[in-house]
Structures are given as structure tokens and as C-alpha cells.
Amino acid sequence: MMLRQFLSRDSGAAALGCVRMLPQHSYFASKASSPRAQNRNTAKSARGSTKFRKQVPSKNLGGEGATAKERRADRRRHLQRDDENKITAKSFHATAESTSAPAPVRVAMHPTTSPCLFVADVPGIVALGGADGLVPGGIEVGSIGFVSPASLPDQAPPPVEWGIPEFSFVGRSNAGKSSLIKTVMKNISGAGKIGDRVGPRVGKTPGKTKVVNYFGCWGSNDNESDLSPRNCNMFMIDLPGYGYAATAGVEEKELWEERSLLYLQSRAPILQTGEVLPCIYENVLAPLNTCFLLVDSRRDPIMTELDFEYLDYLDEHKIPVCVVLTKIDKINTLSRLKAFNEMSIVVQQRHQSGFTQLKPEVLGCSSHSGEGINEIVDYMKSGGVWRDEFYPKEFWEEEEEEEV
Template structure:
């Protein structure tokens, strides 16, 4: 798939600012510092489009990007970067504001085409499993991606990915996509999954 155009549209800090108009939306969900912005830049092949930070919790709003491709299966869509859950160096009050914002987006947006759940391959937490379970409960079967696989030793890769799959609750038949923003591994596979998302 070739990306013809990718640009930042806006940041939403309340549900009334969520997109309207019917264009399909693909949302990216994950723990703080899971590598979400790096993956988005890699997926769209646009360096610096989504702002990358080493500080967990940098994304504090629902950020919307417009994307155009040369693929007839998914020619135009909105990519939605949601705030990371879990640890972040911000006030408790601000973190509490994020949860309803994320939940309302994922529940209310009727044009939500697919949800991508990012899990760091080396660190799987309780919230990751809870997030997948919650997404399933509200009607989304997320595409699950294991990030930062380039940091896993080759000798430990199979066992690491199997552990991620088990801890997230994926069945043997459900796919887990290993992804490296550094090398581009998993990019084509993720696009293939996004062009044919499965909802519950």
C-alpha cells in the first residue's frame, strides 16, 4: 500500500469535537510509552507526523490524522491516536479525564472501522488484558500488535510472543502481529489486517 497523503487534522479534548462526516476511522490504543506514535509514523511512512516522546503520557488528547492511499480497499480514512493508558507524569485529575474521553470515543463513534491494540512485547500488564476484554465487550475485536520486537533477542522471540498471546487472552487461531517501528517489520501484515477488520 502506498500512502498518497497523511496530515494532522486536529486534537479533540471533548466528545463534541470528535469527527463527523462518515469517513471510516481507525483508532490506535495502547499503554503509555508502548511506541504508538513511532508505529503510526512507521505505518504511514511519515517521519515526525505523530509526535514521539520518551516521556509517558505525551499524547493527552484524541489526535486525528487524515490519510489517503492508493488501495481501493481503504482509499481514505481517519487515523485516530488515543491517549495512552497507565502510567503518565501528569496529575491524577488529568488522567481521570482521559478515561471517559477514550471510552466515549470508542463507544460512540459509529464510523469506527477498526481498533488497533498495541502491546509492548517485553512488558505485558494487567491493563492490557483488561483493555482487550473491554473492547470486546463493547463490540470491537481489536487487531493486536506486539511492538518493539526488534528489542527482543532472536532466541527469545517465539517464547516472548507466545507469552504475549497467552497473557492477552488470544486464542491459537487469533493473530498477533509482531511490529518493529525501527525496521518496518509487520507493516505489510498490519495493513492487510486493517483492510479486512473483524468486529464481534
């Protein structure tokens, strides 16, 4: 009961109670200041690995004597206007392209939110969890839909304060992030096809996704009036990839990378400022539940320097990470074994050296054949890292005692 109230987005009082119950010395604070973390940071600066650490939101945007960073912020504002992912009024009249869904997919603009919400209301297939759909026992999902793009964190549709769990997908450009989200949306909703106005856009050339896109998941029994971002049970976030992009120059690409990093650091338990948020941010949970780090299973070696740098960044911000090998339909059994072994060694080494938010098991999937998708969906529906790895054990034990 207490647990459910705490996780409920509308129970501010219960959340406050929980803040008091948190251990005095934060789980995250102790990890952040550990000698191992300090050594890692020192080693990182020594090898000049600063690509993903320079990205700090700029306060002074442009103007005379502006620094390169400020000029980039100016460009960012400019790009926001003509971004290809921006929703236009014309899109409101779009219909979803779902030909083989179990029931017709309806697309609706929700009146209570910004005029860019599309909802694909598809009869749900699974119902987990309790009344709120957001309980430690699981996250109930059944309906899915595109909510909104955001170029900057403050444009994100669900404010951090709502504490709705978010699952984000990161990786090199072309790793298969958007495809995976699309396939997961199909799995959740039971729809045969997810159109581009409801799901993420997929592209053959690296650099397709350019802004942070929010996809909402509602409960399977929610009706149309419940389908606002506030009522979402979880979000899936499609982020622009890092590394080579065929669709843009270096500067534009840097801007997209910055968008990803700004998103991550604004939703993570540890802020860029060094401030530690011990699971709770202004009385609610830090919303970023898990970051799926996608790696193309065909790569040899499996991890590139950029992947390692990204992993370092996630570690530094104490973001829970689950590594997923993608496109496994493209490789034979022997190559799969090799890829999984290689990746598991990396993950276990990192886990043992202090990156405890890194899920020790590596997942694999194919968005084309559907292999491994159930495991990813099950992971999210079971609450991701909320119960087990993310929170200190004593936290839940204390809660349960309170219930008695």
C-alpha cells in the same frame, strides 16, 4: 456494484437498502446477551474491575452540588483550552519537515473544514480498490495528513454519520502508539520523514499524547481540492495511553483515559447505554473498523492487569481488536518467541471464550527498524475486519445475490 455503493459515503439510499437486508436478530445483539458475556461481566464486577467502565459522558457539567464526575467534566473543558496539542493560528504557516520524501511534502490549510487541517500531500505508492477507494476489495491510501485533535467525541472532525473507517491505536502509555502511526504514515506516503505537524508527536516519557488525534489518509490520486476530512478513505486515531504517565498527575491522567474511552464508546457498535448498533448506525457503518491494542514486547508477563481490563472493555463494546507487540527490535529471537507465544495463548483463549472480534493472529512490529509494518499497513488497506470477521457471513452473501 451494490457493495461499492453501500460502502460509498454518499449513497444513503443504498445504505438504507442494506439495513433492510441485515439479519433480523443482530449478530452483535446475540453476542452481547449471551450467557458467556453475562458471566464475564459478573466476574468482572466481582473482582472490582471497573476502571474502564465508569467513564460515561456527563450531561450535567459542574454547578452547585456537582458530583465528582461533573467536576471532572468541568476540568476537561478547562484543559481543552490549553492543551499542548491544540492547533494555533501560528501553525498555519508551518511547513512539513520532510527531507527525504520522494517529492516535497506540501502542507496546506483546507478552506472547507475547520481551520486546523494540515495535509501532507505525498505521491502515493499503492492504489487498491475501485472508484471510491472504499470498496470491500481494499482501502486506497496514498496521501496522509494530520486532520485535527479532539478532546471530546463531538469535536471529532469526521462525524460518525460519514461512516469513514477508523483504525485506532490504544495501549499503555509509552507502548509505541504514536511511533507506530508515524511509521505507518511513512510507509503509506513514501515520505522519508514525517514532521510533528503532520504526524503524531512521540515522547520518551510516558504520557506524551493527551488528546485524541485524527490522521487522515486519502487516495493516491486525490488532488489538493479532494483533501478534506470528508474525502478521507480512512482515519488513524492516536489515543492517550493508560497506566503510568510521568507528565501528569493522577487526575489529569484520568481525564486522558476518559477521552480515549469516550472516543471508543462513541464510535463502537455497542454504546455505553447498552444499545446495540448492528454494524449500522443511522444508516451508515459504525466507523471504528479496528482497534490496534499495542503491548510492549519486553513486558514480562506480557499482559498487565490494566491491559486485561482494557481488553474486557473492548470486548464489552464489541470492538474488533488486533493485538500488536511493539518494539520487537529491542529483544532477541528467543524473547520474541516467548512474547509471541505468551500473547497468542492469551488471545486464543479470549477468542475461544467468545471475544470473536479479537483477531486470532498476533502481529509484531518495530517502528524503528520497520519490521512488521507492511503487515499492519496491508491489514488496513485490505479493509481490516470489514469483510470477514466483523460482518456476519450471510450479510455479504445476500449483498452479492442482490448484485446478480
